[in-house]
Amino acid sequence: MDSNYDLVVIGCGAAGLAAAVSYAEAAATQEHRARIAVLERATKENRGGATRWTSSWFRITEDRRLDPNFIGQMEAVSGGRADLDYCRTLEREVPGTLDFLERHGVALIYFKQPFPNRNTGGGLGMPARGGLGIVDGLAAAVDGVNGAEIQYETEAVRLSLSADGGVDGVVVRGRNGMPRTLNSAAVVIAAGGFEGSPEMLARHLGSRGRDLPLVAPTLENNRGDGIRMAIEAGAGTAGQFDMFHGEPADPRSRKPDAVVYAFPYGIVVNRHARRFYDEGKDSFDATFEEFAFEIWCNQEQKAFLIGDQTTLAIEHVDKIILTDQPPLAAATIGELAPLLGVDPTALERTVAEYNAAVGPGRFDAHSRDGKCTRGIDPPKSNWAFPLNSPPFIAWPLTCAITFTFGGIRTDDSARVVTPAGQTIPGLYAAGEVTGLYYRRYPAGTSVLRAATFGRIAGAHAASAKAGARRAARR
Secondary structure (H helix, E strand, C coil): CCCEECEEEECCCHHHHHHHHHHHHHHHHCCCCCCEEEEECCCHHHCCHHHHHCCCCECECCCCCECCCHHHHHHHHCCCCCCHHHHHHHHHHHHHHHHHHHHCCCCEEEECCCCCCHHHCCCEEEECCCHHHHHHHHHHHHHCCCCEEEEECCEEEEEEECCCCCEEEEEEECCCCCEEEEEECCEEECCCCCCCCHHHHHHHHCHHHHHCCECCHHHHHCCCHHHHHHHHCCCCEECCCCCEEEEEECCCCCCCCCEECCHHHCEEEECCCCECCCCCCCCHHHHHHHHHHHHHHHCCCCEEEEECHHHHHCCCHHHHECCCCCCEEECCHHHHHHHHCCCHHHHHHHHHHHHHHECCCCCCCCCCCCCCECCCCCCCCCCCCCCCCCCEEEEEEEEEEEEECCEECECCCCEEECCCCCEEEEEEECCCCECCCECECCCCCHHHHHHHHHHHHHHHHHHHHHHHHHHHHC
């Protein structure tokens, strides 16, 4: 097997595949045949990392631009710690990324959210087939490039460094377990975060971090190796290492991404049958991460969404209940409680107190209706209708981890930089392996930024290669 490449990409999700395709496109305009290797730890059938399983919502407006509120929100939620130049680059490049995806067979759709959705600027876009559409579309584009290949069941072990400290390849281990070196003038790390590493989760989140369930199975391959390799090569870090993006998931389900977002249209209780969160404080997409984190951090990883037939009758509510398991159901709250393993008297008391606190006003699931509770703590700020339409229903919930926040520090060209801000020659990174978020994740941006900065990394690496060739000919 040839060991000399123009580009080696570590990771086969949106970021890695976009980098490979972008490099190949740029090389074609420069009229040279590019040798590209994409490394995928999983099998071909399970390729794609986190991208494969996500619905891949894009935080874009109807005119195919990034939500104009995103940069201000990033500054606010991060306490000013987020790299706003990076965010501005994302804003500028999003239209080009959408064109890039469509050009390579990824069908996109746009629709207005059926529920109030301030978090995505009032609209939403996504691949018609979700993240799998990105993986299949861009992987097919890589397969169609003469000189490019995806090496499955191959893991990166460490970066190879030249005498001057630049990156000149990757040491890998394939099916036979023997290490070998892939020589390359440029390497893009796109290997995901460390959500699949119990050791790193425990180190950064505390001992309970190692027990966080994964929202999708192949996230177990995201073990923080890209972060480790980059730090060994001198990379700086960014993002909040002791925080992660979690989602409220149904623990009964084995379906990937079995999340339940309908909590604004009922009440949520813990294992003691007590409410612990303002279910109506904002739209579900603005609060689901905070809600999930609360379940993990303070509610012993166990909660229940309690609703009734009013909940089930809400138009489009099925679109935000992604578990394949039906709700538990009973004719009375007292009969529902044993199905959840909670005390019937306590649950009856909680529901009765909530119902008595529901204030006047018209319930409207599709706007922030201001219909709230009075005199209870925590309050419910919107969508507070009484639970009095049996049969009563419930979904068990736990916090499942999707991706971690801390990662490699990069500039707005996707180049990896040292703690002092100097670039490491030949080294790029994109996707969730790079750190950006602090305290909270504004939804609909992770896959979008992965594809965008993967595309930027590939184009920049190809331009650097072309410049080196021109200099050598002088």
